Amino acid sequence: MARGVPGFVRIGAALAGCALVAACTPDPAPPATPTPAPPSTTSATPSATPTETDIERQQRLDFEAAENAYRASISEQDRLARLGTATATPELKRTSADEYLKFALAGLEEFEDAGWRSQGDSTIVGVSRRGWQGRRIGLTACEDGSSIKIRDKSGRDVTPDVGRKFVQDLTVSRFGDLWKVSDIKSKPVNDFKGAPCGS
Amino acid sequence: MRFMRFALAWIVAVLVVVVSPPTSSADPRGRCNLRTGTCQVASERKARLPAKELENGTRQTYRRSSARSDPDAERAEFDARMKAYADGRDRYYACVQASMAVSAGPQTLCSPGPPPPDDVFLQGRGFNGVGGGPAAPLITPGQAGAIAVARLRLPTVAPGIGPSPDLNRWNMAAVGYPLWLWADGPTQVGPVSDSVAGLSVSLQAKVSSLTFRMGDGTVVTCQGDGDEWTKSVEPGAKAPTCGHTYTKASLPKGTYTVTALTNWAVTWTANGQSGVINVPAVQTTELPVGELQVLVR
Numbered sequence: 001m002a003r004g005v006p007g008f009v010r011i012g013a014a015l016a017g018c019a020l021v022a023a024c025t026p027d028p029a030p031p032a033t034p035t036p037a038p039p040s041t042t043s044a045t046p047s048a049t050p051t052e053t054d055i056e057r058q059q060r061l062d063f064e065a066a067e068n069a070y071r072a073s074i075s076e077q078d079r080l081a082r083l084g085t086a087t088a089t090p091e092l093k094r095t096s097a098d099e100y101l102k103f104a105l106a107g108l109e110e111f112e113d114a115g116w117r118s119q120g121d122s123t124i125v126g127v128s129r130r131g132w133q134g135r136r137i138g139l140t141a142c143e144d145g146s147s148i149k150i151r152d153k154s155g156r157d158v159t160p161d162v163g164r165k166f167v168q169d170l171t172v173s174r175f176g177d178l179w180k181v182s183d184i185k186s187k188p189v190n191d192f193k194g195a196p197c198g199s
Numbered sequence: 200m201r202f203m204r205f206a207l208a209w210i211v212a213v214l215v216v217v218v219s220p221p222t223s224s225a226d227p228r229g230r231c232n233l234r235t236g237t238c239q240v241a242s243e244r245k246a247r248l249p250a251k252e253l254e255n256g257t258r259q260t261y262r263r264s265s266a267r268s269d270p271d272a273e274r275a276e277f278d279a280r281m282k283a284y285a286d287g288r289d290r291y292y293a294c295v296q297a298s299m300a301v302s303a304g305p306q307t308l309c310s311p312g313p314p315p316p317d318d319v320f321l322q323g324r325g326f327n328g329v330g331g332g333p334a335a336p337l338i339t340p341g342q343a344g345a346i347a348v349a350r351l352r353l354p355t356v357a358p359g360i361g362p363s364p365d366l367n368r369w370n371m372a373a374v375g376y377p378l379w380l381w382a383d384g385p386t387q388v389g390p391v392s393d394s395v396a397g398l399s400v401s402l403q404a405k406v407s408s409l410t411f412r413m414g415d416g417t418v419v420t421c422q423g424d425g426d427e428w429t430k431s432v433e434p435g436a437k438a439p440t441c442g443h444t445y446t447k448a449s450l451p452k453g454t455y456t457v458t459a460l461t462n463w464a465v466t467w468t469a470n471g472q473s474g475v476i477n478v479p480a481v482q483t484t485e486l487p488v489g490e491l492q493v494l495v496r
Contacts, residue, residue, distance in 0.1 A: 019367060019491065020362055020366070020367045020372075020373055020376055020434070020491070021362045021366050021367065021430065021434060053298050053299065053412060053458070054294070054297075054298035054309060055295055055298035055299060055309060055458065055460075055481055056298075056412075056456065056458055056483065058298075058309055059458075059481060059483060081234055099230075103230045103232075103239065106239065107232040107234065107235065110232075110235060110237075111234075118234055122233055122234070130355055131355035131480065131482055132480070132481050132482065133353065133478075133479075133480045133481075134291065134295075134309075134311045134479070134480075135311045135314070136352075138355055143233045144233065145232075145233030145234050145236065148233075148234050150234065150235070160235055160236050160237075162236035162237075163236060164233050164234070164235075164236040165233075166231050166233055168231075174311065184230050185229075185230065186229055186230055186231035186238060188231060188238070
């Protein structure tokens, strides 16, 4: 290797370092590879890669199962809200447990006690993965209930005039072979900009 | 005069109650219903449960046997459950560790073993860590420690990789550029207290090591929680304890899936005894890595 090369490498590396942390000028040449799209943080399931390990595959399957349980629970709650009934159906118990199940039933009780029925479905804007600890998974879901109407027994529109967009931190726990949503912490939001689950 | 003062105080109290603004039903820490927009805040959570919910599997009840005939049998059952839990936990941890190795063995899933006996089991059988006597089987400090560790909710720690691709215009890490790796999040917990069957357990958790599977076939294992990269780091400086330099780009095909295994060492202390139980936690992130060409004139 020629004597001048080490100096070239050092200068090159310094320039590259500056460029990678946007710390100095002049800017170096553009990269050889095209600028990629930012990685998705929504619920798209990545396909298995040839280098996927046991743990990566297990994580992927667990996250998928947890998210499916959450979506199925919301779907069942929507169905029960349309019927105006607060029943712990097999589907609800299959997908929900502990504090989250109590919370879901309390919400449906509100409907049943008041004789309300809902029209329309919840919108899950996106679901992002927050963490995995073997028997427990953290998901963050952006939920939007803005399109849901609520009618009383006489058919009158009693939809509340309040914001109904939430960033929900969900805990999904493993019960035997089933994943069930077990807890929820909510944050009311005006929009989902900047939320990890926002599209 | 005294009566006047009393009456005035009573009137003020009534006015305070009547004219106080309603408390907001939206609490960032509460549970909010997206259909009604109402939120259940911590102080308002009701203990009652709807009658229809009181079916098998939806509510835990404490079963207490009126005539506990054989405390030795209950003790044996408890010990067996604890052993099954501990064995399953150790197998699971070993499996997780092995799965992070470059040359992983046959493709098997790491299944968490059975959970430890919960409060329903313990209270239903009158397990009592203090006092005791022939009618109340004792729980050992080690068993209480294991149960408390299983209950402990550890914070989520994300894989810290710096400098972040977000800092440059190309949103990527670069081949040949040294990356710093660390545990991004709280890396110490406690001391916190728990009570298991009447026995007080103190817990303290700390990230003891990190293992990063970088997605390019490389595995990096570091003791401790790594060193966080900051903008004050000299460009191109290598991480002192935990880092990696990619030699091949992932772009334009895609990104490298970086899997980080955080090993938490949880120390339990109960009744003068202590021990350490390791708890693994895994997170992944996607990292685009490209090549950066530098022109020399």
